[in-house]
Each structure stands twice: as C-alpha cells, then as structure tokens.
Amino acid sequence: MSLLVTCDGGGWKTPVRLKGRLNDRLPDVGVLRLPEPGLDSAVSIPIGASSIQNVTDDPVLHVAVPQCGGRRCDRAANLAARKIALHSGADLIVNEYRADLVNVGRSLHHRSLFPAPVRELPEATRKAIVEEIYTPYRNRVRQRIEQLLCSWSYVVHLSIRTFEAKSANGQWRRGDLGLQYDSSRPDEVDWCLDAIDELYDAVPNLKVRRNHPHRGTNDSLTKSMRSEFSPEVYLGIEIDLNRAWAARPVARRDLVLDLIGQAIGGLKAEPIRMAA
Numbered sequence: 001m002s003l004l005v006t007c008d009g010g011g012w013k014t015p016v017r018l019k020g021r022l023n024d025r026l027p028d029v030g031v032l033r034l035p036e037p038g039l040d041s042a043v044s045i046p047i048g049a050s051s052i053q054n055v056t057d058d059p060v061l062h063v064a065v066p067q068c069g070g071r072r073c074d075r076a077a078n079l080a081a082r083k084i085a086l087h088s089g090a091d092l093i094v095n096e097y098r099a100d101l102v103n104v105g106r107s108l109h110h111r112s113l114f115p116a117p118v119r120e121l122p123e124a125t126r127k128a129i130v131e132e133i134y135t136p137y138r139n140r141v142r143q144r145i146e147q148l149l150c151s152w153s154y155v156v157h158l159s160i161r162t163f164e165a166k167s168a169n170g171q172w173r174r175g176d177l178g179l180q181y182d183s184s185r186p187d188e189v190d191w192c193l194d195a196i197d198e199l200y201d202a203v204p205n206l207k208v209r210r211n212h213p214h215r216g217t218n219d220s221l222t223k224s225m226r227s228e229f230s231p232e233v234y235l236g237i238e239i240d241l242n243r244a245w246a247a248r249p250v251a252r253r254d255l256v257l258d259l260i261g262q263a264i265g266g267l268k269a270e271p272i273r274m275a276a
Contacts, residue, residue: 001153001267002152002154002156003088004156005081005084006081007094007160007161008074009078009103010074010075010081010094011078011095011096012096012098013097013098015132017132018101018132021121022101073099076162077161077162077246080241080260081160082094084160084257084260084261085261087257087259087265088262089268093140098133100115101133102130102133104133104138108130108134114126141157141221142228153233154234155233155235156237158238158239159237159239160238160239161240162241162246163178163242167213174209175209177208178212179208179210179212179216179238179239179240180210180216180240181210181235181237181238182236187235188216191235191267192237195263196208198263201263203256203263222238
C-alpha cells in the first residue's frame with residue numbers, strides 16, 4: 001500500500017490575488033516554526049502570549065503565520081500531519097492557506113464551507129477564494145492519489161485534524177484519538193482495526209475510539225474522494241486528535257505524535273502489492 005497524509009486546516013498564507021480584497025481583515029503575524037520535510041524536529045510557535053519551546057536542536061522551517069482565530073485554524077493538526085507523515089514515510093499535502101477563509105474539507109454546497117464573516121463578502125470575492133484555495137488543494141490531493149495508484153495497488157489517505165476536548169454541551173470527550181471511516185467499506189474497517197492494534201503496542205495509554213467524535217461518513221474530503229475512487233483502491237481515513245493533549249506544547253506530545261507515525265508506518269511492513 002501507499003500512504004498519503006493531508007491536513008485541511010492550520011494554514012497561514014493569504015493568496016496574493018486576495019490580499020487587496022481582504023487587506024482590512026488580515027490579523028497580526030507571528031512566527032511558526034515547523035519541521036522541514038525529511039527532518040525530525042520540534043515546533044516553536046511564539047504567538048501572542050503563548051510559546052512552544054523546541055525539544056530538539058534539529059533545523060526548522062521559519063514561516064510567517066497570522067493569528068487567525070477560532071477553531072478553523074488548526075495549527076496542532078498541521079504539526080501532527082507533518083510529524084505523522086515524516087515517521088510513517090507517507091506523502092504529505094497540507095493546505096498552507098488560511099482556514100478562516102474557506103473550509104477545504106467541506107463540499108461546495110455545505111453550509112459550513114465559509115465562516116460567517118466570509119459569507120458576508122461579495123460573491124465575486126467568495127468565488128475567488130474557491131478558485132485560489134479550495135479547488136487547487138482538492139486537485140492536488142486527487143492528482144496525487146492518481147499518481148500513487150500508478151505504482152501501488154491501493155492508497156490509504158489519512159486526513160489529520162483535531163477536535164475540542166469538550167463537546168458543545170460542555171461534556172468532556174472520552175477519547176485521545178479518533179479513527180473515522182466508512183463502516184460499509186470492509187477494507188477501511190480492517191485497516192482501522194489493524195491500526196488500533198499497532199497504536200496500542202506503541203502507545204498503550206492512548207485511548208483510541210472508532211468513528212469518534214463524529215462518523216467517517218460525514219461531509220469531508222475523504223468522503224468526496226470515496227466518490228471518485230473505488231473501495232478496492234482507495235481507503236479514506238480521518239485521524240482526529242484531542243486538543244487536550246495534541247495542542248499542548250510539551251515534549252511528551254511530540255513523542256506521542258512520533259510514535260503514532262511509527263505505528264502507522266508499521267502497517268506498511270506487510271507484503272505490498274504493486275500495481276500491474
């Protein structure tokens with residue numbers, strides 16, 4: 001099999017074409033330090049009053065990051081996706097554009113495609129946002145899956161995100177990591193069961209739940225890709241991490257993410273069928 005890791009949120013850039021239209025809405029800029037592809041390094045994000053300290057001395061990539069607020073800017077998922085891809089040997093595609101402009105994980109008809117402030121913008125601006133951010137990202141993911149299928153018999157697509165530690169009614173969610181999949185697709189079910197075994201061996205204290213905190217059949221990028229690729233060649237899995245630990249700037253968090261990546265990479269150790 002081949003692995004593809006993606007991350008819809010956590011981006012920080014604004015397309016050049018949109019800067020003039022959104023100039024009065026741009027937030028302040030901080031500094032985000034992320035691992036370069038192929039480098040095992042920690043993260044440092046001095047944003048506002050918070051600061052994540054390095055736990056290794058490896059090189060990092062310095063990029064400007066606006067303080068886009070709310071749940072849409074999922075920096076923790078961005079870091080997790082990079083570390084999981086690095087330690088699992090997966091291909092990586094991240095949406096580097098601001099997630100508070102458009103949710104690239106939603107279908108174009110979904111009511112949550114745009115946040116409320118963006119819905120108030122002119123239709124031409126919203127259309128430009130889709131053309132500059134949404135469509136190119138989805139095309140990149142689709143094209144990479146097609147490329148991988150030229151060499152491998154099937155692709156496991158892991159979409160990384162995080163979820164709030166508390167539910168909307170204030171209840172603590174019981175779970176550290178959720179695996180979301182389509183239960184009507186046997187291969188996705190089998191892959192998740194194998195992943196749970198690997199994760200238990202790697203991180204016994206990590207509480208893994210299936211189709212938590214939501215179902216894998218909800219509107220998402222993986223659901224969209226399922227409609228384009230057959231279940232024999234495409235497995236779409238969402239990995240949802242609890243922000244109670246995934247967003248904490250501690251060395252233990254980084255270690256757990258590394259172990260998760262290694263556990264997922266271990267699933268590739270089984271005999272792999274090459275495409276004819």
